[in-house]
Amino acid sequence: ASGPAASGIQDIAFATGHYSFDLAHLAEKQGIDVNKYYIGIGQEKMSLPAEDEDIVTMGAAAAQRIIDRNGTDGIRTLLFATESGIDQSKSAGVYVHGLLDLPREVRTIETKMACYGGIGALQMALGIVARNPEEKVLVIAADVARYDLETSGEPTQGAAAVAFLVQADPDILAIEPAQGVYTLDVQDFWRPNYRNTALVDGKFSVGAYLDALVGAWHDYRAHGGVDFDDIDWFCYHQPFTKMAVKAHVRLTEEAGTPLEKADAAAALAPTFGYNQQLGNSYTASIFLGFLALLDSDQEIPGERVGFFSYGSGAVSEFFVGVIQPGYRDHLRVQEHLGILDAREPIGYDQYRALHPGTFVEAQENFTTERRTRSPFRFEGVEEGSRLY
Ligand code: HMG
Numbered sequence: 342a343s344g345p346a347a348s349g350i351q352d353i354a355f356a357t358g359h360y361s362f363d364l365a366h367l368a369e370k371q372g373i374d375v376n377k378y379y380i381g382i383g384q385e386k387m388s389l390p391a392e393d394e395d396i397v398t399m400g401a402a403a404a405q406r407i408i409d410r411n412g413t414d415g416i417r418t419l420l421f422a423t424e425s426g427i428d429q430s431k432s433a434g435v436y437v438h439g440l441l442d443l444p445r446e447v448r449t450i451e452t453k454m455a456c457y458g459g460i461g462a463l464q465m466a467l468g469i470v471a472r473n474p475e476e477k478v479l480v481i482a483a484d485v486a487r488y489d490l491e492t493s494g495e496p497t498q499g500a501a502a503v504a505f506l507v508q509a510d511p512d513i514l515a516i517e518p519a520q521g522v523y524t525l526d527v528q529d530f531w532r533p534n535y536r537n538t539a540l541v542d543g544k545f546s547v548g549a550y551l552d553a554l555v556g557a558w559h560d561y562r563a564h565g566g567v568d569f570d571d572i573d574w575f576c577y578h579q580p581f582t583k584m585a586v587k588a589h590v591r592l593t594e595e596a597g598t599p600l601e602k603a604d605a606a607a608a609l610a611p612t613f614g615y616n617q618q619l620g621n622s623y624t625a626s627i628f629l630g631f632l633a634l635l636d637s638d639q640e641i642p643g644e645r646v647g648f649f650s651y652g653s654g655a656v657s658e659f660f661v662g663v664i665q666p667g668y669r670d671h672l673r674v675q676e677h678l679g680i681l682d683a684r685e686p687i688g689y690d691q692y693r694a695l696h697p698g699t700f701v702e703a704q705e706n707f708t709t710e711r712r713t714r715s716p717f718r719f720e721g722v723e724e725g726s727r728l729y
Pocket of ligand 1: 374375377378380381382424454456457493494497541542544546547578581584621652653
């Protein structure tokens with residue numbers, strides 16, 4: 342007897358902030374060799390939102406394109422994953438619901454677990470579709486990654502949103518049921534409510550990521566996951582692209598077929614294109630790795646992609662999806678390259694002026710200046726309410 346129809350990703354798109362900042366400007370200011378960033382951590386640029394952009398405007402811009410192509414039929418759930426929440430109570434997804442004028446008959450929720458929140462939302466979406474294959478779930482993962490100035494995390498800031506549609510019998514990626522999960526309470530990266538910027542124990546966080554990878558991998562194998570050799574591509578959470586290289590070296594050691602750094606980097610290179618230019622986008626980062634692979638010149642129908650998501654704190658997961666035949670007809674390559682190119686490059690002083698500082702300041706009323714080219718704009722705050 343045949344099982345339930347496979348479900349997974351039908352369509353996927355990204356959006357980002359208005360500005361791009363080349364790490365060469367940061368290195369110059371710091372008086373260090375830019376290759377520490379370009380080569381050492383594998384990052385070239387970061388995206389920065391304008392004053393009138395945030396997770397809602399980026400998330401809505403990405404989701405609008407999914408709705409324009411697919412309509413709203415069958416969508417009864419909107420999941421918004423973020424760790425840069427704009428309200429302690431109301432889901433950012435409800436603002437997007439309003440901006441996109443989605444049907445009222447939709448449940449809308451925000452999910453949070455550091456960078457893992459997006460994959461957590463994907464797994465919840467798959468559960469909803471498994472219960473009723475007529476339903477579709479719109480998932481948005483959006484974040485602005487901010488660290489304090491002059492800290493180790495500073496070159497790994499960034500901003501982006503990814504939106505995707507989860508449904509039965511998808512055209513891009515069918516997700517296999519085996520999952521490997523791993524949670525351990527560690528204090529490697531966190532952001533208390535009174536701060537705009539995250540606190541991080543950088544070197545410790547790298548080790549925590551690698552330990553979580555090993556834990557999730559073994560759990561994946563213990564729960565019916567395929568052999569390492571049966572996975573064609575690996576798509577890791579990329580806080581900086583070099584992190585994925587370290588992870589792949591570690592995983593190949595664990596699988597008994599160790600790769601040198603250079604070979605691991607070559608194997609993963611097609612997943613790096615977007616994150617190298619956007620910086621860390623927390624919940625969106627792993628999906629941008631996947632989008633880079635889809636939009637690359639690799640022809641990969643029928644091939645298996647292994648996904649590893651890591652959210653500091655820490656929750657992680659390993660699972661696999663199969664690229665569907667004809668997937669290329671459903672991509673948005675030119676649209677995505679256009680979004681990268683449309684960003685306005687800025688120098689160090691403007692970057693510095695855009696940085697919000699460490700602490701959240703109470704501001705019940707203010708208006709923003711118009712900058713964004715996005716169809717959606719954050720206008721400011723009136724009596725404590727955010728206006729778009
Ligand atoms: P650092 O300590 O300043 O850098 O920052 P470093 O001294 O370790 O150098 C980095 C690499 O550059 C090294 O290579 C150097 O050799 C190399 P590696 O040994 O790693 O292979 N290097 C050079 N290469 C070429 N030319 C040169 C040169 N100079 C040096 N001239 C650190 C590194 C990761 C600590 C920092 O970037 C950081 O604090 N980042 C933020 C934390 C982070 O991203 N952690 C990742 C794991 S946790 C995670 O992924 C979750 C997260 O996304 C949050 C969430 O879940 O919400 C962060």
